[in-house]
Amino acid sequence: MQPPNPSAIRRHVPVAVLLPVVLMLALAIITVLGFVVWSTANIDQRSLERQTQSVSRVIQARRDQMQMQAASLAVWDETLINTKLAFNANWIERNLASRMHANFGYDALVVVDEANNPTYAMVDGFPVILPENASNNTPYRTLLADLRATHLQAAPIGTGQQPVILTDFLLVDDRPALVTAATIVSDTGALQQQPGTEYVLVLTRFLDTTVATEINRQYAIEAGHFTMTSGTAPDQAVYPIVNNAGRFITFFQWTLDRPGQTVLSQTIPMLSVTFLVIGGLVLLLLNQLRRYAEALEAGKHFSRYQASHDELTGLPNRSSFEAELARRLDGRGHEVGTISLLMLDLDRFKQVNDTLGHQAGDELICAVADRLRAVLGKDTLIARLGGDEFGIVLVHNASDTDLPQTSQRVIDAIGQPFELHHYKAHVGASIGIVSIDRGSEEVGSSELMRKADIALYEAKAGGRNRAMVYEEHMNEMLQLQHTIEGELREALQRDDQLSVVFQPLVSQETRRVVGAEALSRWSHPKYGQISPARFIPVAENTGLIEALGEFVLRRACELGANAPGRTIAVNISPTQLRNPQFSHVVFDILHRTGMRPSDLELEITESILLDDEHVSSQNLRTFRTAGIKIALDDFGTGYSSLSYLKRYPVDRIKIDRSFVSQLAEGHVSVSITQAIVTLAHAMDIEVTAEGVETEIQATILGQMGCNVLQGFLFSSGVPREKIVDVFADPANALMSRGARSVKAMAR
Numbered sequence: 001m002q003p004p005n006p007s008a009i010r011r012h013v014p015v016a017v018l019l020p021v022v023l024m025l026a027l028a029i030i031t032v033l034g035f036v037v038w039s040t041a042n043i044d045q046r047s048l049e050r051q052t053q054s055v056s057r058v059i060q061a062r063r064d065q066m067q068m069q070a071a072s073l074a075v076w077d078e079t080l081i082n083t084k085l086a087f088n089a090n091w092i093e094r095n096l097a098s099r100m101h102a103n104f105g106y107d108a109l110v111v112v113d114e115a116n117n118p119t120y121a122m123v124d125g126f127p128v129i130l131p132e133n134a135s136n137n138t139p140y141r142t143l144l145a146d147l148r149a150t151h152l153q154a155a156p157i158g159t160g161q162q163p164v165i166l167t168d169f170l171l172v173d174d175r176p177a178l179v180t181a182a183t184i185v186s187d188t189g190a191l192q193q194q195p196g197t198e199y200v201l202v203l204t205r206f207l208d209t210t211v212a213t214e215i216n217r218q219y220a221i222e223a224g225h226f227t228m229t230s231g232t233a234p235d236q237a238v239y240p241i242v243n244n245a246g247r248f249i250t251f252f253q254w255t256l257d258r259p260g261q262t263v264l265s266q267t268i269p270m271l272s273v274t275f276l277v278i279g280g281l282v283l284l285l286l287n288q289l290r291r292y293a294e295a296l297e298a299g300k301h302f303s304r305y306q307a308s309h310d311e312l313t314g315l316p317n318r319s320s321f322e323a324e325l326a327r328r329l330d331g332r333g334h335e336v337g338t339i340s341l342l343m344l345d346l347d348r349f350k351q352v353n354d355t356l357g358h359q360a361g362d363e364l365i366c367a368v369a370d371r372l373r374a375v376l377g378k379d380t381l382i383a384r385l386g387g388d389e390f391g392i393v394l395v396h397n398a399s400d401t402d403l404p405q406t407s408q409r410v411i412d413a414i415g416q417p418f419e420l421h422h423y424k425a426h427v428g429a430s431i432g433i434v435s436i437d438r439g440s441e442e443v444g445s446s447e448l449m450r451k452a453d454i455a456l457y458e459a460k461a462g463g464r465n466r467a468m469v470y471e472e473h474m475n476e477m478l479q480l481q482h483t484i485e486g487e488l489r490e491a492l493q494r495d496d497q498l499s500v501v502f503q504p505l506v507s508q509e510t511r512r513v514v515g516a517e518a519l520s521r522w523s524h525p526k527y528g529q530i531s532p533a534r535f536i537p538v539a540e541n542t543g544l545i546e547a548l549g550e551f552v553l554r555r556a557c558e559l560g561a562n563a564p565g566r567t568i569a570v571n572i573s574p575t576q577l578r579n580p581q582f583s584h585v586v587f588d589i590l591h592r593t594g595m596r597p598s599d600l601e602l603e604i605t606e607s608i609l610l611d612d613e614h615v616s617s618q619n620l621r622t623f624r625t626a627g628i629k630i631a632l633d634d635f636g637t638g639y640s641s642l643s644y645l646k647r648y649p650v651d652r653i654k655i656d657r658s659f660v661s662q663l664a665e666g667h668v669s670v671s672i673t674q675a676i677v678t679l680a681h682a683m684d685i686e687v688t689a690e691g692v693e694t695e696i697q698a699t700i701l702g703q704m705g706c707n708v709l710q711g712f713l714f715s716s717g718v719p720r721e722k723i724v725d726v727f728a729d730p731a732n733a734l735m736s737r738g739a740r741s742v743k744a745m746a747r
């Protein structure tokens with residue numbers, strides 16, 4: 001999995017978010033627009049209805065007005081007299097015709113007798129002579145007939161004095177007109193008439209532009225006019241005018257007042273701006289949402305990456321390594337060949353961390369990860385399992401013999417010094433390997449890791465800086481580890497299992513045995529020889545080291561008492577040294593055995609130098625004051641800092657065998673060892689080299705100025721009787737040949 005790359009994160013808002021937002025926006029716009037359009041149309045419709053009603057009322061008002069005006073003339077004694085009883089054309093013209101034309105704009109005024117024959121006529125303000133019987137041929141005929149019929153009906157009620165007035169729309173000379181016919185009767189009742197003999201006054205007003213203009217002005221109607229054809233323009237409204245018989249006469253057409261449209265035209269720009277603003281806000285919101293989505297996605301990526309990767313090296317972490325291993329094991333039927341799991345643990349990493357600081361430790365871990373990638377290739381599954389532990393999965397052919405070489409390449413690569421920011425560090429690598437073949441039975445990833453761990457433990461116990469392949473007996477040994485405590489406790493109670501052997505210490509210069517190191521041995525009735533590397537740590541963890549250490553010290557001092565002048569070295573664990581009673585134990589044993597303190601050398605490990613405990617330093621000081629020598633064991637594997645030696649002065653340094661074993665190879669160890677020897681001598685400290693196995697190593701160490709040599713070249717640890725023989729042998733100069741004889745003795 002790659003580290004999260006922000007530019008690779010999806011750059012759009014998820015459809016699940018985008019779709020509802022867009023839909024909601026569209027719905028909102030459609031709803032608002034729909035509502036606006038609907039309500040404006042509604043307003044316009046209502047306005048049309050209102051205007052049509054108004055026009056209808058206006059027309060009706062015209063009729064009523066005309067009827068009233070006709071009545072005011074026709075129901076009047078003067079009119080009756082001057083039109084019928086004593087016909088006076090001048091009077092008619094002056095009081096009726098001219099007045100009605102001039103004041104009220106009537107186009108025609110006609111007086112007809114009881115036979116509907118015109119007796120007087122005025123058209124456009126001028127008197128005209130109409131032919132007799134003309135009314136019967138005019139559009140007025142029906143109106144007059146209706147009037148008289150009505151009059152006759154009304155006659156029994158009145159006495160011929162009741163006026164009858166009829167108004168109707170007529171086409172006069174094909175022109176629409178409003179016509180009113182009124183019977184001329186007495187207003188006082190003083191002048192009686194025979195019913196049916198009444199004269200009739202007929203008033204005519206053409207529905208022309210003048211009338212329309214009057215209506216428009218009076219009622220604030222826009223562009224109203226009379227027309228015989230209705231317009232089709234959307235902003236035009238028409239009102240059909242029909243006569244009393246229901247016949248169409250004309251249209252009144254006018255320009256509609258459409259408040260809805262006005263509101264709409266005023267609202268649209270405002271709405272558009274509002275929609276634009278809302279759209280902009282939504283875009284902003286979506287953009288913000290996109291950012292949040294991106295941040296969320298990046299966060300998810302990052303936490304997924306973090307959850308599965310080691311922060312420091314960028315390698316997969318333990319949990320993702322286990323998951324990937326399980327995946328590969330599950331699918332190994334499809335994978336070709338064998339799967340090998342390598343567990344790698346750095347040697348001496350803790351010391352680097354403790355002495356150079358955590359930053360240097362972190363740098364070192366990163367550098368190790370880089371070297372692993374470089375050696376194994378970036379396609380190999382490499383993980384940091386924690387601390388200084390790494391896991392590697394290799395897939396190869398079952399017959400592949402490369403595995404040992406590959407692990408050795410890894411060990412060699414990590415064995416090279418690391419150039420850290422301010423320091424140079426030197427660590428090693430121990431590797432536990434377990435392989436599983438394609439056809440083998442099912443093994444879970446955790447079981448495989450457990451086995452690789454056991455092999456790693458063996459690699460460390462076997463001297464570190466090596467690779468060990470898991471074997472079944474290792475598991476048994478591990479089981480033993482769990483029971484070791486009880487067994488060791490029992491062994492300490494008995495005298496037939498634990499023993500002490502002595503490994504000769506040889507003077508480099510003379511090749512004579514100058515002393516021996518006491519090493520504990522445990523011969524278990526069931527498990528055979530158990531290595532101190534296995535039981536000493538258990539003894540240290542359980543406190544049994546006190547009893548064991550006392551046992552070894554006593555045996556060593558017993559030998560030392562009998563070999564004055566020979567140095568007898570005894571390994572002391574930190575636990576013992578931290579015990580305030582420890583010096584008493586040592587002096588008590590020296591006293592009881594009679595050994596000279598100056599012949600005793602206590603070997604301590606470098607970790608003690610870091611120990612700030614007052615007791616440890618107090619004990620060391622007491623020992624040195626008494627002439628007991630102090631040696632620093634396994635030098636080079638721990639803190640390797642000579643500066644500590646100023647705080648805790650020692651008499652001897654024992655260079656660890658991991659340096660000695662690499663001496664002949666022209667390795668970096670040569671210069672390191674030389675530096676240690678030179679510095680130690682400068683501080684007046686003697687140097688012993690451990691694990692000398694070859695003559696070449698002995699020679700090189702001799703050239704470097706090493707004082708004492710110890711190793712299988714001369715002898716391994718031998719029982720007390722044998723070392724006593726070596727001490728007693730007057731010709732115990734140990735040349736290589738001699739060493740073989742000592743080895744023979746040891747056997």
Ligand code: C2E
Pocket residue numbers: 503518519520531532533536548549552571572573603633634657690691692693710711712713716717
């Ligand atoms: P050490 O004190 O460094 O002892 C030397 C170890 O190196 C011994 O292993 C010895 O057998 C081994 N050795 C010596 N020469 C050679 C050689 O040429 N080649 C190789 N490959 N190995 C060589 P051993 O006896 O297994 O002891 C291991 C460690 O256990 C000792 O390392 C010491 O730290 C510890 N130990 C042993 N006995 C005691 C004891 O009584 N008390 C304490 N506290 N630790 C002990």
Ligand code: MG
Pocket residue numbers: 517571603633
């Ligand atoms: Mg030792």
Ligand code: MG
Pocket residue numbers: 633634654656690
């Ligand atoms: Mg040692």
